Amino acid sequence: MTRRSSSVTIRDVARQAGVSVATVSRFINRNVPVSAAVGERLNQVMTELRYVPHAAARNLASRKTRVIGLLLNNLHNDFFVPLLNGIEAVVRKKEYNLIVATYHANSRNAMPPPIGPHNTDGLLVFSDGLVDDDLANLNANGFPMVLVHRTSPPSLSIPSVTVENMEITQKLVEHLIQEHGKRRILFLRGPINQEDSNRREMGYKSALAAKGIPFDENLVLNGEFERDIAFQALDNFLGNGKRVAFDAVFTGDDDAAIGVLKALHLHGYRIPEDVAVIGFDDLGFAPFLNPPLTTVRAPTESVGRIAAERLFDLLENQSPNGAVILPTEIIFRRSCGCRV
Amino acid sequence: MTRRSSSVTIRDVARQAGVSVATVSRFINRNVPVSAAVGERLNQVMTELRYVPHAAARNLASRKTRVIGLLLNNLHNDFFVPLLNGIEAVVRKKEYNLIVATYHANSRNAMPPPIGPHNTDGLLVFSDGLVDDDLANLNANGFPMVLVHRTSPPSLSIPSVTVENMEITQKLVEHLIQEHGKRRILFLRGPINQEDSNRREMGYKSALAAKGIPFDENLVLNGEFERDIAFQALDNFLGNGKRVAFDAVFTGDDDAAIGVLKALHLHGYRIPEDVAVIGFDDLGFAPFLNPPLTTVRAPTESVGRIAAERLFDLLENQSPNGAVILPTEIIFRRSCGCRV
DNA sequence: TGAAATAATGTAAACGGTTACAGTAAACGG
DNA sequence: CCGTTTACTGTAACCGTTTACATTATTTCA
Numbered sequence: 001m002t003r004r005s006s007s008v009t010i011r012d013v014a015r016q017a018g019v020s021v022a023t024v025s026r027f028i029n030r031n032v033p034v035s036a037a038v039g040e041r042l043n044q045v046m047t048e049l050r051y052v053p054h055a056a057a058r059n060l061a062s063r064k065t066r067v068i069g070l071l072l073n074n075l076h077n078d079f080f081v082p083l084l085n086g087i088e089a090v091v092r093k094k095e096y097n098l099i100v101a102t103y104h105a106n107s108r109n110a111m112p113p114p115i116g117p118h119n120t121d122g123l124l125v126f127s128d129g130l131v132d133d134d135l136a137n138l139n140a141n142g143f144p145m146v147l148v149h150r151t152s153p154p155s156l157s158i159p160s161v162t163v164e165n166m167e168i169t170q171k172l173v174e175h176l177i178q179e180h181g182k183r184r185i186l187f188l189r190g191p192i193n194q195e196d197s198n199r200r201e202m203g204y205k206s207a208l209a210a211k212g213i214p215f216d217e218n219l220v221l222n223g224e225f226e227r228d229i230a231f232q233a234l235d236n237f238l239g240n241g242k243r244v245a246f247d248a249v250f251t252g253d254d255d256a257a258i259g260v261l262k263a264l265h266l267h268g269y270r271i272p273e274d275v276a277v278i279g280f281d282d283l284g285f286a287p288f289l290n291p292p293l294t295t296v297r298a299p300t301e302s303v304g305r306i307a308a309e310r311l312f313d314l315l316e317n318q319s320p321n322g323a324v325i326l327p328t329e330i331i332f333r334r335s336c337g338c339r340v
Numbered sequence: 341m342t343r344r345s346s347s348v349t350i351r352d353v354a355r356q357a358g359v360s361v362a363t364v365s366r367f368i369n370r371n372v373p374v375s376a377a378v379g380e381r382l383n384q385v386m387t388e389l390r391y392v393p394h395a396a397a398r399n400l401a402s403r404k405t406r407v408i409g410l411l412l413n414n415l416h417n418d419f420f421v422p423l424l425n426g427i428e429a430v431v432r433k434k435e436y437n438l439i440v441a442t443y444h445a446n447s448r449n450a451m452p453p454p455i456g457p458h459n460t461d462g463l464l465v466f467s468d469g470l471v472d473d474d475l476a477n478l479n480a481n482g483f484p485m486v487l488v489h490r491t492s493p494p495s496l497s498i499p500s501v502t503v504e505n506m507e508i509t510q511k512l513v514e515h516l517i518q519e520h521g522k523r524r525i526l527f528l529r530g531p532i533n534q535e536d537s538n539r540r541e542m543g544y545k546s547a548l549a550a551k552g553i554p555f556d557e558n559l560v561l562n563g564e565f566e567r568d569i570a571f572q573a574l575d576n577f578l579g580n581g582k583r584v585a586f587d588a589v590f591t592g593d594d595d596a597a598i599g600v601l602k603a604l605h606l607h608g609y610r611i612p613e614d615v616a617v618i619g620f621d622d623l624g625f626a627p628f629l630n631p632p633l634t635t636v637r638a639p640t641e642s643v644g645r646i647a648a649e650r651l652f653d654l655l656e657n658q659s660p661n662g663a664v665i666l667p668t669e670i671i672f673r674r675s676c677g678c679r680v
Numbered sequence: 681t682g683a684a685a686t687a688a689t690g691t692a693a694a695c696g697g698t699t700a701c702a703g704t705a706a707a708c709g710g
Numbered sequence: 711c712c713g714t715t716t717a718c719t720g721t722a723a724c725c726g727t728t729t730a731c732a733t734t735a736t737t738t739c740a
Contacts, residue, residue: 007457009726009727010727011727019689020690021690021691021728022689022690022691022692022728022729023688023690025729026688026689026728028727029728031729032687033687033688034688034689035688035689038688038689052458053726054458054726054727055396055399055405055459056396056399056400056459056727057400057725057727059395059396059399059727060397060694060695060697060725060727060728061694061695061726061727061729062727062729063728074425075421075424075425075428076421078418078421078624078625080424081415081417081420084420085414085416088442095454097455097459099437099438099439099440100428100438100439100440101432101437102428102432114432114437116392117347118392119396119437227624258624258628261628262627284595284598285418285625287602288601288625288630289625289628289629289630290629290630290631290632291630292630349695349697350696350697350698351696359720360720360721361698361720362698362719362720362722363719363720365699366698366699368697372719373718393696393697396695396696397695397696398696398698400695400696400697400698400724400726400727401697401699401724402698402699402725403698403725
């Protein structure tokens with residue numbers, strides 16, 4: 001192999017400073033003391049030579065990548081900005097790097113997720129980023145993981161960070177029924193088997209049950225937590241010959257709410273007079289939609305931050321087992337019928 | 341060093357399959373043909389042993405990381421979702437990984453950006469992610485870079501991908517003046533020295549000049565392209581004792597527009613009757629703000645995609661020198677005063 | 681004062697791949 | 711039929727660090 005590497009290595013630094021490579025390495029990693037004089041000299045030489053340690057070489061020797069991975073299903077939702085922001089802040093403070101990758105286990109192209117044990121020290125797995133089998137495999141090898149917006153399969157007990165979905169949804173749907181007299185509430189669910197989606201659906205059904213309203217399968221649509229898909233689903237539903245009566249929509253999340261508003265406007269419904277609309281997440285734009293969106297405030301940035309912190313706890317061998325569930329809160333605005 | 345690694349290496353695969361490590365390596369990288377029989381056997385052994393190549397070792401030996409980096413100022417804007425989405429799609433297709441890092445050259449903590457030549461093969465630099473000096477250094481070493489939402493310093497000629505800012509802003513501001521009779525137009529600029537911001541400001545001034553309206557420094561505020569900062573700036577401006585008359589706001593970008601709407605609502609202005617509002621980007625929520633936001637549609641996902649593609653061109657030694665400027669388009673909605 | 685503890689440093693073997701170079705067997709061409 | 715090309719394969723050096731172990735210099739203390 002030709003020696004074409006022009007980059008300056010730890011040996012160059014060592015030679016220039018008149019010490020061994022081991023000393024340089026120790027100085028860089030600050031794990032073993034180095035005499036003040038040598039330290040001084042090394043600092044000098046390193047800046048003079050513009051030495052930058054070679055990450056791959058470090059990784060190989062130390063068996064640490066100083067990288068954590070975030071595995072997402074997709075990047076189709078404004079929701080990810082606060083989530084990423086929370087994660088990135090922690091990662092940066094720890095002087096780690098963050099690899100962001102999308103992968104959906106159930107998608108056709110069954111390429112394995114591009115991140116894992118060999119190029120990351122740990123993984124943040126969002127929602128359905130991995131199927132249970134993958135989780136089990138990784139977990140069996142003791143690979144550090146924290147689940148985000150999903151909980152661990154019972155047999156695995158991987159730490160997780162989620163938000164409270166069910167009770168708050170029930171409360172909000174009951175509000176719709178009780179305060180605004182709604183009885184035919186469309187439920188636009190997220191991805192099938194997605195945990196947030198399922199738990200919100202449970203909350204929805206509990207509310208109906210509590211108020212003695214029978215559940216109607218015709219009032220359930222698939223919105224996938226995506227603006228465009230939500231629009232399509234509702235537009236389809238409304239354009240359909242057999243019009244099913246409804247007087248409210250639980251939109252799944254705020255991003256889907258945008259699609260819902262678009263479809264309702266398009267078909268001439270007044271909100272909230274004809275149809276009440278509620279979302280979930282309280283993204284930044286929610287107060288400024290037309291009408292302002294009643295929604296559930298989820299502490300998304302905190303979710304990201306806490307998930308990352310727990311992952312680092314794991315890396316540092318403190319084992320923060322268990323599931324964190326962050327509280328949520330209803331924000332009443334006009335789209336549900338309230339006059340705020 | 342104790343041999344505690346439990347992971348299966350290329351040598352294990354080679355032994356098990358009865359070939360040399362070189363053959364395994366060749367098979368994996370598919371750069372030199374391997375006989376069908378051996379390939380078959382290797383596939384078998386590799387899945388049986390659950391062999392996963394060690395990224396760091398590959399990087400070290402091949403001097404390629406198969407990672408590209410994205411350097412951002414921050415993650416405070418919904419704008420980044422489509423940008424990231426465009427980038428990530430390309431990166432995934434190329435079977436690379438994407439490191440996302442935030443770094444602002446002008447910030448107090450002058451820690452160097454955590455990504456560069458030794459842990460990435462190339463860099464996407466968003467806006468002011470690096471100062472010109474850093475760019476010059478990296479460029480001098482021939483490190484592949486593509487600038488996003490900024491152009492190259494003239495002396496460097498680094499490829500870049502931006503959107504057309506100036507003419508479209510001028511056109512939109514002239515629309516405000518001509519069609520809606522606005523003459524006191526507040527300009528909420530983005531970060532000082534940020535290129536989009538500067539060019540939008542130039543467009544703003546050109547429009548005033550073209551219409552014979554004197555530029556008034558009192559009508560310029562700092563919004564930083566951030567929702568909360570924009571709100572603060574305008575709230576401050578409005579709460580101030582000496583009230584300066586104004587009849588329109590160019591908000592800098594859609595995210596800041598949200599803050600502007602909040603402040604205007606709070607202080608009792610009617611939009612667009614009292615004050616017209618225009619944004620930039622046409623983020624997904626723009627049509628559903630109250631009122632629907634007149635804005636400039638920027639092809640942000642395409643910006644991400646094209647920037648990533650150009651970076652890969654660079655990595656493959658096709659040199660796509662020059663600056664790509666993607667066209668933008670005004671989307672008229674109600675916030676400017678149009679009745680759509 | 682000399683043995684023992686302590687602090688700082690050096691030597692060299694990994695880490696797990698890639699690839700230059702060399703070699704062998706089969707196919708080809710005249 | 712034999713030299714030459716072609717298609718695979720093997721050997722081993724190297725990528726740039728970390729770190730176990732050994733060594734030397736400096737204190738400490740009985």
